[in-house]
Amino acid sequence: MANCAIQRVCRSIQTAATAPRLTRFALRPPKSIEVEFANGSAFNLPSEFLRVYSPAADSKIRSVGGEKVIFGRRHVGIMSAEPVGNYGVRLVFDDLHKTGIYTWDYFYHLGTNKFPLMKNYIKTLKKHGLSRDPRAK
Template identity: 80%
Template sequence: MLARLRGVRSIHTTPRLTKFSLHPPKTVEVKFDNGSAFNLSAEFLRIHSPAADSKVRSIGGEKVIFGRRHVGIMSAEPVGNYGVRILFDDLHKTGIYTWDYFYHLGSNKFTLMRNYIKTLKKHGLNRDPPRRK
C-alpha cells in the first residue's frame, strides 16, 4: 500500500494561514487564504486547549474547564511552521494550537461556545472564576 501512496500528494483541505495577530490580553486574530478571518477570545482558546490540563474537572466522563471568563493571553511562541504555543495568565502553556486547529475553532466558534455553555449549565458550573473566600 505504501508503494501506491508514494507518488500521491496529500490532499490538504484546510485553507492556508495568511495572518496571525496576537492582541494581548484578550484575543488572537487569524486570517486564511480563502478569505476567512476569525477573532478568537482568550477564554475560548483556553477552554479549547488541545493539551491535557490539571485544571480540567472530569464530571461524568466529560472534561470541563470552567471559571475562565477573565483569563488573558500573556504571550505566544511559534512552534515550527505549523502553530503556536500560547501562555495564558493562569499559567497554562502546554497546548500547541496548529493553524488547522485555529481554522476548526474559528469555523465552529458559535457551536463550540454554545455547547460549552450548555455543558457548564448541565453541571452547575460557571464561566466566572470561583469567588475567593
C-alpha cells in the same frame, strides 16, 4: 446520539484536511487573537474560548460525569504566543496554562466552529452547575 458524535468527528477531520493556508496571525493581548486564511476567512478568537478548547489536557480540568470540563475562565488572558515550527503556536495564558500547541489547522477549525463550540461549552457548564466566572477566593 452515537451518530451525532460520528458526524462531529467526520466534520473535524474534513475541516482539518481542507484548512486553507494561514496568511496572518495577530496576538491582541490579553483578550484575543486574530487569524486570516488564504480563502478570505478571518476569525477573532477570544482568550476564554482558546483556553477552554486548548488542545492539551492539564490539571485544571475537572472531570464531571466522564466529561472534561474547564470552568471559571471568563477573564483569562493570553500573555504570549510562542512559535512552534512553521505549523503553529504555543499560547501562554495568565492562569499559567502553556502546554497546548495550536496548529494553523486547529485555529481554522475553531474559527469555523466558534459559535456551536461556545454554545456547547455553555450548555455543558449549565448541565453541571458550573460557571464561566472564576470562583470567589
